[in-house]
Structures are given as C-alpha cells and as structure tokens.
Amino acid sequence: MLQTIETHEFANGLVLCAEPMASLESAAFTFLVPSGCVFDPHGRSGLAALSCEMALRGAGERDSRRFVEDLENLGVQRGESVGAVHTGYSGATLAKNLPQAIAIFADLLRRPHLPAEQLEAGRQVVIQELRAIEDEPSHKVMLELKRRHYPNPWGQPSEGDMASLEAITIDDIRRHYQRLYQPNGTIIGVAGRIDWRQLVDQVGELFGDWQPRPAAEPPEGATGPKVEQLRHESNQTQIAIAYPSVPYRHPDYFQASGAVGVLSGGMSSRLFTEVREKRGLCYTVYASYHTHRERAAVLCYAGTTAPRAQETLDVTLEQLRLLAKGIRPEELERLKTRVKSALVMQQESSSARSGAIARDWYHLGRVRTLDEVSRLVDNLSAESINRYLAAHPPADFTIVTLGAEPLKV
Amino acid sequence: MLQTIETHEFANGLVLCAEPMASLESAAFTFLVPSGCVFDPHGRSGLAALSCEMALRGAGERDSRRFVEDLENLGVQRGESVGAVHTGYSGATLAKNLPQAIAIFADLLRRPHLPAEQLEAGRQVVIQELRAIEDEPSHKVMLELKRRHYPNPWGQPSEGDMASLEAITIDDIRRHYQRLYQPNGTIIGVAGRIDWRQLVDQVGELFGDWQPRPAAEPPEGATGPKVEQLRHESNQTQIAIAYPSVPYRHPDYFQASGAVGVLSGGMSSRLFTEVREKRGLCYTVYASYHTHRERAAVLCYAGTTAPRAQETLDVTLEQLRLLAKGIRPEELERLKTRVKSALVMQQESSSARSGAIARDWYHLGRVRTLDEVSRLVDNLSAESINRYLAAHPPADFTIVTLGAEPLKV
Numbered sequence: 001m002l003q004t005i006e007t008h009e010f011a012n013g014l015v016l017c018a019e020p021m022a023s024l025e026s027a028a029f030t031f032l033v034p035s036g037c038v039f040d041p042h043g044r045s046g047l048a049a050l051s052c053e054m055a056l057r058g059a060g061e062r063d064s065r066r067f068v069e070d071l072e073n074l075g076v077q078r079g080e081s082v083g084a085v086h087t088g089y090s091g092a093t094l095a096k097n098l099p100q101a102i103a104i105f106a107d108l109l110r111r112p113h114l115p116a117e118q119l120e121a122g123r124q125v126v127i128q129e130l131r132a133i134e135d136e137p138s139h140k141v142m143l144e145l146k147r148r149h150y151p152n153p154w155g156q157p158s159e160g161d162m163a164s165l166e167a168i169t170i171d172d173i174r175r176h177y178q179r180l181y182q183p184n185g186t187i188i189g190v191a192g193r194i195d196w197r198q199l200v201d202q203v204g205e206l207f208g209d210w211q212p213r214p215a216a217e218p219p220e221g222a223t224g225p226k227v228e229q230l231r232h233e234s235n236q237t238q239i240a241i242a243y244p245s246v247p248y249r250h251p252d253y254f255q256a257s258g259a260v261g262v263l264s265g266g267m268s269s270r271l272f273t274e275v276r277e278k279r280g281l282c283y284t285v286y287a288s289y290h291t292h293r294e295r296a297a298v299l300c301y302a303g304t305t306a307p308r309a310q311e312t313l314d315v316t317l318e319q320l321r322l323l324a325k326g327i328r329p330e331e332l333e334r335l336k337t338r339v340k341s342a343l344v345m346q347q348e349s350s351s352a353r354s355g356a357i358a359r360d361w362y363h364l365g366r367v368r369t370l371d372e373v374s375r376l377v378d379n380l381s382a383e384s385i386n387r388y389l390a391a392h393p394p395a396d397f398t399i400v401t402l403g404a405e406p407l408k409v
Numbered sequence: 410m411l412q413t414i415e416t417h418e419f420a421n422g423l424v425l426c427a428e429p430m431a432s433l434e435s436a437a438f439t440f441l442v443p444s445g446c447v448f449d450p451h452g453r454s455g456l457a458a459l460s461c462e463m464a465l466r467g468a469g470e471r472d473s474r475r476f477v478e479d480l481e482n483l484g485v486q487r488g489e490s491v492g493a494v495h496t497g498y499s500g501a502t503l504a505k506n507l508p509q510a511i512a513i514f515a516d517l518l519r520r521p522h523l524p525a526e527q528l529e530a531g532r533q534v535v536i537q538e539l540r541a542i543e544d545e546p547s548h549k550v551m552l553e554l555k556r557r558h559y560p561n562p563w564g565q566p567s568e569g570d571m572a573s574l575e576a577i578t579i580d581d582i583r584r585h586y587q588r589l590y591q592p593n594g595t596i597i598g599v600a601g602r603i604d605w606r607q608l609v610d611q612v613g614e615l616f617g618d619w620q621p622r623p624a625a626e627p628p629e630g631a632t633g634p635k636v637e638q639l640r641h642e643s644n645q646t647q648i649a650i651a652y653p654s655v656p657y658r659h660p661d662y663f664q665a666s667g668a669v670g671v672l673s674g675g676m677s678s679r680l681f682t683e684v685r686e687k688r689g690l691c692y693t694v695y696a697s698y699h700t701h702r703e704r705a706a707v708l709c710y711a712g713t714t715a716p717r718a719q720e721t722l723d724v725t726l727e728q729l730r731l732l733a734k735g736i737r738p739e740e741l742e743r744l745k746t747r748v749k750s751a752l753v754m755q756q757e758s759s760s761a762r763s764g765a766i767a768r769d770w771y772h773l774g775r776v777r778t779l780d781e782v783s784r785l786v787d788n789l790s791a792e793s794i795n796r797y798l799a800a801h802p803p804a805d806f807t808i809v810t811l812g813a814e815p816l817k818v
Contacts, residue, residue: 023432025753056676057686064686068676072743075750078676093750124689124717131714132692135645136545233642236544267465267477267487277466277473280533283541305540308533334481341484341502344434348757 003347003369005357006196008203012212013184016203017357017367019191021350027192028092028350030358031105034185035176036085037158038218043167046126046160049082050168051176053122054114055089056080060107064118067104076101082158084292085218086362092351095193099202102190106206109181116170123165130159138284138303141230141238141402146290148224149242149297149398155224184212189358192350227399229406237309237403241300241316243394248291248363255388258380260289260298261335262327263319268334270319275302281312287320293363298394310407317397324393326386339377343370412756412778414766415605417612421621422593425612426766426776428600430759436601437501437759439767440514443594444585445494446567447627452576454562455535455569458491459577460585462531463523464498465489469516473527476513485510491567493701494627495771501760504602508611515615518590525579532574539568547693547712550639550647550811555699557633558651558706558807564633593621598767601759636808638815646718646812650709650725652803657700657772664797665698667789669707670744671736672696672728677743679728684711690721696729702772707803719816726806733802735795748786752779 006018037048058064071078071091078091089108093101133139146155159165190199232238245256264271264287275285282304290299300320304312346352347370360367368376401407417425446457467473480487480500487500498517502510542548555564568574599608641647654665673680673696684694691713699708709729713721755761756779769776777785808818 024757026750026757065677065682068682068686069739069743072675072677073746075746077747077750077754092754094753097750118686121687121689125685125692128689128713128717129692131645132547132712135643135712136547138541138545234544236540266481268474268481273474273477276534277477277527278530280530280537283534283538303541303544304537308537330478334478337482337484338486341435341486341506344503345486345501345760348433348435348759350757351754 003371005367005369007361007367008200010183010204010208012208012210014207014210015187015361016200017187017189017361018194018196018199019353019357020194020196021192021353024192024350025095026092026350027095027098027190027194028090028354029098029102029105030088030090030189030354031109032086032088032187032358032362033109033181034085034215035087035180036083037156038084038153039180039216040153040160043164044172045156045164046130046158047168047172047176048087049158049160050122050126050165051173052080052082052087053125054119054173055108055112057115057118057122058113060111062107063113064115071101071104074101084154090351090355098192098194102202103206109186110210112177114170114173114177119170123168126159127162127165130162130165133157133159137232137234137236137238137402138301141240141400142299142301144228144230144402145240145242145299145398145400148228148400150295151223152221153218154220154292154295179213180216182213183207183210185215187358187361189354189361191353191357226397227409229401231404232402233404235305237304237306237401237407239302239304239309239313239316240400241320242297242398243320243396245289245296245298246392247294247296249293252388254376254380255385256392257289258332258335258385259323259327259389260287261339262331263287263323266334266338271316274319275312275315279311279315281308281315285316291363306404309401309403313401313407313409320394320397324389326389327382329382332380332382332385336377336380340374343374346370412780414776414778416770416776417609419592419613419617421617421619423616423619424596424770425609426596426598426770427603427605427608428762428766429603429605430601430762433601433759434504435501435759436504436507436599436603437499437763438507438511438514439497439499439598439763440518441495441497441596441767441771442518442590443494443624444496444589445492446565447493447562448589448625449562449569452573453581454565454573455539455567456577456581456585457496458567458569459531459535459574460582461489461491461496462534463528463582464517464521466524466527466531467522469520471516472522473524480510480513483510493563499760499764507601507603511611512615518595519619521586523579523582523586528579532577535568536571536574539571539574542568546641546643546645546647546811547710550649550809551708551710553637553639553811554649554651554708554807554809557637557809559704560632561630562627563629563701563704589625591622592616592619594624596767596770598763598770600762600766635806636818638810640813641811642813644714646713646715646810646816648711648713648718648722648725649809650729651706651807652729652805654698654705654707655801656703656705658702661797663785663789664794665801667741667744667794668732668736668798669696669698670748671740672732675743675747680725683728684721684724688720688724690717690724694725700772715813718810718812722810722816722818729803729806733798735798736791738791741789741791741794745786745789749783752783755779
C-alpha cells in the first residue's frame with residue numbers, strides 16, 4: 001500500500017501532520033494540546049480535566065448548546081482525553097465536513113467561553129468520574145500503580161482528588177488556558193480523505209496568528225513506595241506490577257515492546273498461557289507497554305479471587321523474571337505476524353491513524369508510515385531482543401495490591 | 410459507494426453472508442452458532458460460556474497449544490462472545506489468511522477436543538469472570554436489570570452462577586456441543602477483501618456434510634420484580650431502568666431506535682444535556698436499544714454519588730416520560746447526521762460489517778446494505794417517530810438500583 005505522510009510546522013510552532021487515505025470516505029482529526037495533568041499546580045490536581053470539561057461548553061460565536069449542536073450537525077463523533085502531557089480532542093466525520101469541524105475546534109482552543117455559571121455542573125461531572133473510578137477496583141489498582149511507579153507528577157491520575165477539585169475556581173481554569181493552550185507544542189494529526197494543500201491553508205488561516213508562549217515545564221518529584229497493599233473489602237484481589245522500560249523514542253523500543261508482546265497480547269503469549277489457560281487463575285491478565293517521552297514502563301494487571309491471589313502474584317512475577325532469560329524464535333515469529341496484521345487494520349482506520357501520527361510527532365519529531373513500522377518489525381531478531389533483555393531484565397518492580405488481605409511479596 | 414451483499418444457504422441450513430470490500434487489505438469473519446445461554450439447562454447456568462472457553466482448547470488435528478499458535482501465526486485477532494441465542498466466534502486478519510483461519514474455526518465448530526484435563530482451568534476462568542463482574546457495580550446493575558426485565562431465561566447473564574458453574578461436568582459440555590453446535594441456525598458473516606465464489610466453495614467443503622439436527626427451543630418463564638433496590642456498601646449509587654421496545658425486525662424499528670437516539674447517543678441528546686451537562690449529576694448516563702428477535706427493550710444507566718442519586722433517578726425518569734410528548738424536527742435532523750456519519754465509519758471496518766451482516770440475517774432473514782439503511786434513515790420523519798411514541802410511550806419501567814440506601818420510586 002502506498003502511504004504518504006505530510007507535515008507542516010507553522011511559524012508559531014504549531015505542527016500539522018496528515019496522512020491522506022484516498023480509499024476512505026471519512027476523515028479524522030486529533031488535537032494534542034500541551035495542557036496535560038502534569039502541569040496541574042499543587043492543590044489544583046484535576047485542573048486539566050475540569051478545564052477540558054469546561055472547554056466543551058461554548059467557544060467563539062457559539063454558546064454551550066450551539067457548540068454541541070453544530071458539531072452534531074456535522075456528524076462528528078468526538079472524544080476527549082486528558083493525559084500526562086496533553087489534552088487530546090479528537091473526532092471523525094465525513095470527509096466533506098472536516099473543514100467545518102476543524103474550524104469549531106479552533107474556536108475551542110483559542111476562544112473558549114469557560115462560562116462561570118456552568119462551573120458547578122462541570123465540577124460535579126469530574127467528581128462523579130473520580131468517584132466512579134474508586135468504585136471500579138480493576139481501574140483503581142492500575143491508577144494507584146502508576147501513581148507510585150512514576151516520579152510525581154508523572155503518574156498522577158488526571159481526575160485529580162476531591163479536595164483539589166472542590167477548590168478549583170473559574171479563574172484557575174482561565175489561567176490554565178492562558179498558560180497552556182498555545183500553538184507551540186500543539187500537534188494536529190489528520191487522516192482520511194483529505195486535500196493536503198487545502199488543509200494547510202485552512203489551518204494556517206485558523207491558527208497562524210495564534211501567539212506562542214513560553215513552554216511550561218512540569219515539576220519532577222519522587223516516586224512512591226515500591227510495594228503497597230491497599231485494603232479493600234471484597235472477595236477479589238487486584239494485583240498490579242510495573243517495571244521500567246525504554247521510551248518510544250529510544251533505539252531499543254522495538255526490542256522492548258517485542259519482549260512485552262511475547263509476555264502478553266495474544267492467546268499464545270506467556271502470561272495468558274501460564275496464568276489463565278493452564279492454571280485458570282484469572283479471567284484477565286496482561287502486561288502493556290506505556291510510554292512518556294522521557295521514560296516508560298511495563299504495566300501488568302491480574303484480578304483474581306482472594307484464595308488464588310498469592311499464586312497469581314507468584315506465577316506472574318516468575319514469568320516476568322523468566323523473560324530475562326530470553327525469548328524463542330518461534331515466539332517472535334508469531335508476534336511479528338500478529339503485529340503486522342494489526343498494522344493493516346490500523347491502516348484502514350482514519351481515527352487510529354490521526355491519533356498515531358500526532359503521537360509519533362510528539363515522541364519522535366517525525367512520523368513513521370506503517371510501511372516503515374512494518375519493516376522495523378520484520379528486522380527484529382530474537383537475538384536483538386535477547387540482548388536487550390539481558391541488559392534490561394524485568395526488575396525493580398513496583399507492586400500494588402487491592403484486596404482484603406496483603407500478599408507475601 | 411457500491412455495496413454488494415452475497416448470501417448462500419447450504420442444504421444443511423448453514424447460511425453464509427458476505428460483503429466484498431475491495432478497498433481493504435483485511436477480511437473479517439463472525440460465526441454465530443445457535444448455542445447461547447438461553448439454552449443452558451436448569452442448574453447448569455454458565456454452560457454455554459464454559460463450553461465456549463473449552464472450545465478454544467484444541468480441535469481437529471491441533472491440540473490446545475497448537476490451535477492457539479496456528480491462529481496467531483495467521484495474525485488472527487479473535488474474540489468470542491456468548492449471548493442469549495448465539496455463541497459468537499469472530500476474527501479479523503489479512504485477506505490472504507482468511508481461508509486458513511476459516512478452516513481452523515471449522516474444526517472448532519465440528520471437531521473440538523473439549524479436553525477433560527483442562528476443565529478445571531477453564532471453569533476457574535469463567536468463575537473469575539463472574540466474580541469480576543460482581544466487583545464492578547456499573548456492570549452488575551445492568552446485568553441485574555436485564556435479569557429482571559426480560560422473561561427468564563432471556564435476561565440471564567451468560568456467566569451463570571457459582572453453584573451451576575461448579576456443577577458442570579465435561580459430559581455436560583460434550584452434550585451441549587452435540588445438542589447445539591449444528592449447521593441449521595449457524596450463520597457465517599464475512600466482510601473485507603474476499604472472492605465470493607471461492608468462499609462459497611470453501612465453506613461448502615468444510616461444512617457441507619455437517620448433519621443438521623432439530624433446533625433447540627429455549628424455555629420461556631416469568632419476568633422478575635419491577636422494582637428492586639439492591640444493597641451495596643459504597644458512596645456510589647447505580648441506577649438502571651428498562652422499558653419495552655419493538656424488536657429490530659419490527660416495521661417500526663427505525664422509529665423506536667430514532668427516539669432512543671434523541672434521548673441518548675450524542676452530546677446534544679436529552680439525557681446527556683439534562684442529567685450530565687446542566688446538573689452535573691453523573692459522568693456517564695445513557696439509554697441504549699437492545700434487541701432479541703421477538704422482543705426488545707431500552708436500557709438506561711446512570712451512576713452517581715449517593716446524595717445525588719434521588720435527583721438523578723427523578724430527572725432521568727422525567728426525561729423518559731417527556732419523550733412520549735414527541736421529538737422536535739431539529740433533534741431528528743441532528744440524529745440523522747450522526748447516524749449517517751456512523752454508517753460511513755462502519756462501512757470502513759471489515760470487523761464491524763462481518764458481525765452486522767450475520768446479525769441482520771438472524772433478525773431479518775436477509776441483509777441490509779448500509780445504503781439501504783441510509784435511505785431508511787433519510788426517510789424518517791419526526792411525525793412518524795411521534796406517532797410511534799404516542800402509541801408506545803416509555804412506560805412499564807423495570808428499575809434496579811445498587812447502593813447503600815434505597816431511593817423513592
């Protein structure tokens with residue numbers, strides 16, 4: 001398949017990346033704005049999340065109602081996410097409606113109303129989200145794992161905490177906008193049936209006169225305790241384990257993520273086989289690769305009944321330690337097939353591509369085509385992965401459990 | 410866009426439906442086997458789910474390990490689901506690997522090993538899944554709603570109950586196979602880059618000599634209580650509401666689902682606006698259309714903190730009752746745009762289409778192209794929806810809550 005990636009960097013630092021996909025009728029976009037939760041000030045944890053909630057409540061000439069209705073009249077399927085570094089605004093629609101949709105999001109980024117009279121409703125929505133997570137132990141344990149494994153604030157949950165959420169004022173939100181919503185550091189990824197020249201012109205008109213500001217620097221603090229067993233009255237015990245990896249931009253990334261793929265990801269993967277298939281210890285067990293620009297981790301999860309929790313933890317840790325001894329060539333071959341099959345599916349989705357190319361730019365300062373990724377995967381050898389694993393054996397684990405009784409670690 | 414749907418009914422009752430999608434590199438398949446959980450015998454609830462788990466543990470000439478590895482060597486992304494009527498086995502892969510993948514699933518359907526020595530591991534996996542649901546209140550409340558709203562066994566959860574799961578023997582599973590895995594009633598949906606003639610020939614070779622058996626008839630019992638408030642120690646209260654609708658095969662289906670779309674589904678929808686945006690009562694609130702062949706329901710969910718639960722219930726019920734007074738033309742116009750945009754995205758996904766065409770055949774005995782659906786949506790009028798709503802006002806609610814205190818209903 002023929003793939004072209006177009007990129008354009010505007011004078012104010014805004015970056016536009018696009019992948020034309022002529023066989024589609026749709027087009028999708030992802031705005032990554034450098035206003036993630038690591039920038040939340042002390043005592044205002046959750047500010048990025050509440051600001052994102054408020055951003056959707058009117059912008060430019062549209063009030064809250066009109067803003068939402070106009071997006072729906074364009075058939076935009078939208079979604080937001082607040083990550084460590086970025087707030088992401090994404091959407092997909094018919095290709096012909098893309099320019100109008102982008103114009104509406106230009107208002108959101110540059111001219112949001114942030115209406116004071118809607119602050120309480122917005123605050124309650126974020127509080128409800130935070131409370132809902134508390135009620136879902138499989139979600140909560142992973143959140144507590146990241147909080148301890150990464151140096152503060154890199155593992156903090158974007159939803160913040162109750163005290164902070166209750167303290168946030170409309171002025172906090174306005175300052176958050178003024179400080180962080182800016183062209184430098186913002187990346188727009190677009191994929192689907194598009195005309196690149198028209199897109200560059202339109203984005204230039206909408207964003208060209210947006211003034212850059214100094215980039216914010218997130219603070220960096222300490223990590224949490226390596227082992228923590230949180231008490232939770234339940235018949236279930238949730239187990240979460242993290243260990244360091246190399247970030248996406250690192251030359252060994254494909255070795256690192258290949259090793260995780262052998263551990264988890266398919267039905268023949270080691271964790272699935274040893275923990276689930278052979279022993280029936282749990283329904284869900286996985287290891288996943290998670291990256292920031294400067295650091296990364298492998299995050300593992302298993303949820304099981306209390307009487308099986310100790311064995312589940314022991315077997316999972318044993319598999320992690322065994323990985324250091326290396327992988328077999330046939331494991332790598334299956335992994336390659338799986339990854340390349342997944343790449344073909346990704347190439348058929350404008351939404352998946354619009355997000356992936358924007359993230360590529362953030363991590364690499366360039367965008368890889370899926371053909372390039374496919375070649376890099378082809379070139380992976382068991383030897384190179386095993387060299388990586390010998391140099392970076394899974395170790396230095398952070399372990400969090402959530403259950404009625406602590407486990408032996 | 411040009412869409413063709415091909416269908417073929419084999420002499421033994423097996424149905425093959427396919428949608429060639431020439432612009433894709435992938436192909437996806439969905440097997441719907443008439444072995445869903447409504448056929449679980451008394452005292453063996455969960456049998457369909459455990460049988461599905463066991464089906465993946467070896468078939469034909471492949472043992473458990475080989476079965477899994479061969480599928481991965483073909484790059485198949487697979488998934489299973491056990492519904493009321495069907496067990497679904499689906500997968501997607503590169504188009505060139507489709508024939509081999511289908512051949513492996515032919516073994517699974519016709520020659521599974523169902524190895525006795527793996528029964529305990531399989532049983533534990535299903536038990537762990539059941540337990541995990543108990544721990545996720547937002548999932549549990551919807552499950553308890555369906556259980557009460559539909560006549561038994563149509564709302565029973567496929568995961569069964571502990572006593573039944575512990576009682577299931579390998580002979581139960583073998584009998585389940587002999588009784589329910591059969592060509593008549595099985596539907597295969599395929600979508601993507603395919604050659605229809607080759608596909609018909611291959612499916613004929615793999616399944617043509619499979620002997621039909623009498624179709625099983627699920628029993629039909631009583632519904633549960635209309636209101637039930639389940640006690641659950643938490644700061645959160647989960648609210649679930651159901652009311653009857655018309656099934657997918659009914660001539661008024663598009664009116665019924667259009668009304669649900671005005672209630673829920675977009676940011677401008679009534680529930681989202683009134684419950685979430687204006688009052689901030691919860692993070693998630695929705696109404697969704699759910700259908701069996703002979704009956705259907707609208708299922709609503711809202712999860713909130715205990716002090717806001719009464720208001721959330723009241724506002725949600727008020728919105729349901731208000732719907733009977735009709736919808737406005739501009740609400741319908743936004744809905745049409747949203748639905749048609751979603752149809753275009755669906756047309757770009759082989760996985761989505763392979764499942765949709767198989768389900769269409771089950772419900773309608775034929776398959777609609779997305780062009781046909783698009784025309785039916787275009788022809789919807791606010792008048793016709795309002796006539797439907799006047800004749801079928803949301804009423805006869807089943808209400809289940811899950812929280813520390815009961816609400817006033």
